[in-house]
Amino acid sequence: MTSSATTTPSASLHDDARRVLAAWDAPDAAQAKLRDAYLAHLGRFADGVWRSRREGHITASALIVDPTRGRVLLTLHPKVGLWLQTGGHCEAADATLADAALREAVEESGIRDLTLRHEPVCLDRHDVRCGGPDQWSVHYDVEYVAVAEPDATARISEESLDLRWFAYDALPEQTDDAVRTLVARAAVLLG
Template sequence: MTLHEDACRVLKEWRAPDGAQARLRDTYLAHLDAYGDGVWRSRREGHITASALVADPARRRVLLTLHPKVGLWLQTGGHCEPGDATLADAALREAVEESGIAGLELLPEPVWLDRHDVRCGGPDAWSVHFDVEYLAVAAPDAAERISAESLDLRWFPYDALPDRTDDAVRALVARAAAALG
């Protein structure tokens, strides 16, 4: 199975939590139907990305990275790479790379979708990221390590996210907190 096929399968099987997320899923599927290379960064109009919110449910906190290009605190994530067999593989790879935490446990299904416009490939190169967002659970004693892809890396309580984050991250954290109890 190709990464494109896996992305289609994941999205078709995913039970959206509400009507807005279901419509967004349908947009993702239409993108994948239109573009056989719709999972790759080279598809300039837009491409699937995979992210994972790293959570420590025992302490009711999430690990966010300060993104160097957008200046916001975000979940870990990024572009799919040729070595990723599945979207879940891509999300977990990005979470481990950006958090420095080995042994993360990725929940098998996405928890949220977020479509956003980004500069991808240069200051005038706009693209759309069709982000498929997973949840990665860290052990309570997990020690994070900042990567070269981040300006900072910090844990935040579910209910005390930093000012420099966006509504999409807040929605993702709320969804993750509800899923983890």
């Protein structure tokens, strides 16, 4: 028998993910198609927000932006060797996707005073090794923007090889198109 303490956070986060995605106004047809795939995933799997769903699961990330200086904070991911936004798996304490994205941003950047924009900016679906070298899964990433104060000091965490600020137009070569798209959308959104 499952206790209500175990089922309530799952139902709450699952419900929030469905609500957020259903209400999200996708910026283009490709993002709308991804949103529909995310919603279909959540419709099929009551545990679709949890890492234990090996076929795939929702993740939450946040691009940390300093709009005053026109820069973003990226982390050098140890498993994939790319500069990425902060983010990761949802946890039982996360009541909402926004909570998960903000928690990950604070944990990975060391910046406590972040202001999260409460609706997603982008979606990115990618295959990852999740749980072991031969265990592939799909991350259905919901990407937010977190605004940092201009004097914010970042602190590298044990989850990263490096952590640096980059100008919007001077991203490192070791990044991908998804990060470049996210940065471009954030720059337009925040001015």
